[in-house]
Amino acid sequence: MKDWLSKFRALVLFGIVALVLSACGRENLTALDPKGYGAEVSLKLILLTTIVMTSVFLVVIILLIIVLVRFRRKKGEPLKNVPQVEGSKTLEAIWTIIPIILVGIMAVPTVVATFQLADTSDKDEHININVTGYQYWWHFEYENEEIATSQDMYIPVNKKVYVNLISNDVLHSFWVPSISGKLDVNPENVNTMFIQAYEEGVYFGKCAELCGPSHSLMDFKVVVVSEEEYEQWVNDMKSFNSQELELDAVAAEGRDLFEEKGCVACHATDSQNFVPGQKPIGPDLTQFADRSRIAGILHPTEENLYKWLKDPESVKPGNKMTGAYPELSDEEIEKISAYLMQLSPSEVTAASKE
Amino acid sequence: MAQVHDHSELFPEVMPPEPEKATLEGKNKFFGIWFFLGGETVLFASLFGVYLALKNSTAGGPSSQELFGLGLVFIMTMLLLTSSLTSVYAMYHMRNNDFKKMYLWLGITGLLGIGFLACEIYEFAHYITDYGFTFRSSAFGSAFYALVGFHGGHVLFGICWLTTLLIRNAKRGLNLYNAPKFNTFSIYWHFIDVVWVFIFSVVYLMGKVG
Amino acid sequence: MATTAAAKRSFWEFIWDYLTTVDHKKIAHLYLAGGGFFFILGGIEALIIRIQLIKPENDFISAGFYNEMITMHGTTMIFLAAMPIIVGLMNAIMPLQIGARDVAFPFLNALSFWLFFFGGLLLNLSFLFGGAPDAGWTSYASLSMDSSGHGIDYYIAGLQIAGAGTLMTGINFIATIVTMRAPGMTYMRMPLFTWTTFVTSVLILFAFPPLTINLFLLMFDRMFGTAFFNVALGGNQVIYQHLFWIFGHPEVYILILPMFGVFSEIFATFSRKRLFGYTAMVFATMLIAFLGFMVWAHHMFTVGLGPVANAIFAVGTMAIAVPTGIKIFNWLLTMWGGQVTINSAMLWALGFIPTFTIGGMTGVMLGSNVADYQYHDSYFVVGHFHYVIVGGSVFGIFAALHYWWPKMFGRVLNETLGKLTFWPFFIGVHLTFFVQHLLGLMGMPRRYWVFLEDQSLDLGNLISTIGAFLMGVGAIIFVINIIVSAFGEKAAADPWDGRTLEWAVSSPAPYYNFAQLPLVRGLDPLWIEKMEGNGKIPAAEPLGDVHMPNGSIIPFLMSIGFFISGFGFIYQTDNVYWYLALYGGLAFSIALMIIRSVKDDYGYYIPKEELEKALEGEAK
């Protein structure tokens, strides 16, 4: 029994170590492999506090083991009376003062970092993106650029970018673990923080505050591109006009259906009618075909798009699109899909960075 | 620790100096009500906090400066302050074992409380009918009625409590079993007054200042 | 478990006895049974959550039901399982430890229990009537305002009723400790468990009112159309967060401080040595409680309170590590130089030290707000607070149950089964929750119904689920142990060679506790008498009639009134006829209150002769 137990424990220990070493999680999602300023600052403090606290833990464990080895009552050993010690001022002073010093070691860098990350004095000199959280998707409006997009947020590499967060319904929380720590998206006020990505790529964003049934499906992506590509992307977005797209017959019918079925009431397909600060009802679809995911979570394949348009509830329970549009026949879905797949304003896409 | 071991001890010929704390039950009641008031302090603080946080959130509705008048609040303050003094008188006579005078002063306390409550109801009715200012109007309205109404609820509860006490003990006279009950009520009543002092200062006077 | 007495009476008499009891020991039994029932319920909910998360994109349960599960698991475990069991332990032991015959307000004590019970029942009935609350145990205002159906209304009504009971318990225990200590039992001679009961009760007294108010605000917003949290009318949901955590953080200490008391008793008893640094332990308890009130905003680091507030609360949070550290080291030094007997109770206490230390160290790590920007609302936090609450409170509850079972039920729990409970549970805890820290840092937010494929979160979640089932195995073995031990050997008055007053009376304690109030000559009074006297506690008064309170059915009925009115509150938005239930229930309870107040209840006396007989019996 004992033997089995120790073997089992060794196995568990091995498992844990393997887990730690093999992967710190998926690249572009994990906070343990920072690719941005905020995440880097946080990780430094995570490591510092872990080291300090682990050392304390080791002291406790060593003491515990010594106590158990030396003072354990052996089998059959008679009970005896031991000296009743009241306490020891010196010892107690030691384990009061040392922890105070340790707290100081952790507190000072924490406070310094807090103020560093909260410094928003140069906000006006940088790109500002107004982010709105909705039950279960994200909207990004680029200040002074007259463009907006949803789900995929494009930012230039190595540039400070300010995000101004507000919610349109309930609390959400904006979290891109690889790039920066999170900040809540409140309904009554704008929260501001800056992010800065070090490497190009597509980073996974998550909603970190319970916001309803599909809380776990409220993913978004941060697409980090080079500075030139960013400029190009912004210009492409500006000039894109979905009404002037040259479409094949099926897709053109899809465009008409898109209007007939009332999709346009909620979804913009370009920034031609852009009004700053206006809150859309549904996600902006301007660059739908360039998205890394459909509805934030599904891989961009035809079957998935069909699945989503046929029955959004089965993909994202509690979403606001279910029942907001008339039922579509398979043929209609095919046509609308064909149209949506033409909404590709730029060569700079998520796929190009993945 | 004076422990009572016999019912007859609850009806002594000469009352001990502090009849409200002479028995263990009395002592427990005395401490119990005080601890309860410690909790009530935090309860009201939460409501004050909510009020102070939301007092400017009028959502286009009437603000505190437009609503509040000082005259009525002054009358209410005087009523409640005086009722505090009358309940002190009642406790004074309880310690002197003068049952009738105690009843007289407790009765006056209750009447003053009813007067206060009547003023408050008039005030609320006035806001609702003349200004259309209800607890649904704005966050300010919700917070105002919650805080002042919660206090009013405490006054109402106090009056009901007092009435029950006065009726139940009318024929029993004063003894070591019910003396703590009167004292407990009196402590509660003073606390209601303390809360009102903060309400008229923080809500009405500061609301008038802006 | 007092089976012999029960067998003589009919079943209904037995039930009636418990419905009307005001005896703190029987109320303790009720609390343990009620809390135990809800513990099993919460455990099943936990397993359902873990099954859902066993693999990526699992569809074992729907998203809506998952949110109900996490909400009910958290709410049940904290309000309906851990707290009642702890209150039950306090009820059973604290009056005995200070040499009192009962608590200060026996009637209120019964009322507290029944309010808890019916509050919990109301909350759980939501499963049967259209869906449980689904906005998390915190029930943050924005989402709980948005939630359709009546789940959240059940949450409000249930917790409001149960919370009122808890508040009364707090007042009751403080008054008991202040006024009813036996002669010679000064404050600085009180056992640590009594001290932590005292401090915990103070925390309850100050922490529950903000929750009460918060639930009122939410109730008015949801049921009567007010605008506290309605942004369009100027409301602000951050108020909810503040009030919730002003309650919520002390709540954590309400759950853990009594367990510090339990462990202090157990380490001292089974090391045969007095508690090392008693004075420091007492003051550390108070300091933890004091600081615990000032750090609530660390649950709100990401709300955007600004750097000044965040920095202050970060430093305050880390500071709590200091008094907690003092405690850990004092426990280790209590064992140092003693003779350490390892049995089931002690095993839980020993398992607590590394487990809780990990929970504490991740707590300090979370206190660093900049690091917390990553941890917050991720599985790291889930891992952390389960290490604290399971490693602290649940281990403590198991330790306390093994330690005091003889005193509460008159039977000693089976040692072998006790150890068999510990090992799967202990291993299960670490398997389940350790990986969760990593999962959080790897990008898994908490309260996620599914995690997506291809995000490297699969293995960690699988391990976690396996661990959860191991914990379930441990819990089942404990239930078996209870049943087996019920037919086991009767317990002696002092089976562990104890140090404090509760071991000076028979097991289980007689209904009047002490025939004569004990005279206390110092810290660990029983040990002192064993070492310096004849092993018997001297009496502080001559043998005489003992005054006892009368039992009453009123607490039970009164709670039913509030229970019915709770339904009225919940459903009056649908149909005005429900106002009948609302006002009817309230009127019923108020009428009972008036009856209670108008009727003179002097209690009764146990005649001296009966006590003499009992004492003779004991001597034989």
Add this chain to the structure above:
Amino acid sequence: MTDTKVNNMSKESFRRQKSREEMQKQLISFGLMIVLTLVAFAVVAMDTFHKGFVIPFLFLMAIVQAGFQFYYFMHLKERGTGMAALLIYGGVWAAFLTLAGLIVISWW
């Protein structure tokens, strides 16, 4: 027996004397509370002082009045009430923290 009775009587009259003196103190504190209330109302009604002065002043008046209530009307200064006072102060401390939380660090 008679001796103790006489003794009791004189004790009783002494206690009554003390009680009367106590009552006088309570009357004085009532008078002061009325004055404080009048001053507070007057300051607001006159409308001449600056907000920055009036608000802390009103707070001060309220706290002084509360002190009178607690210590004179509710007898918190009597012997054996230490624990009651301690818990009230605890409540005041928790109240202060709650207020600070809601007023100072919530608002944008």
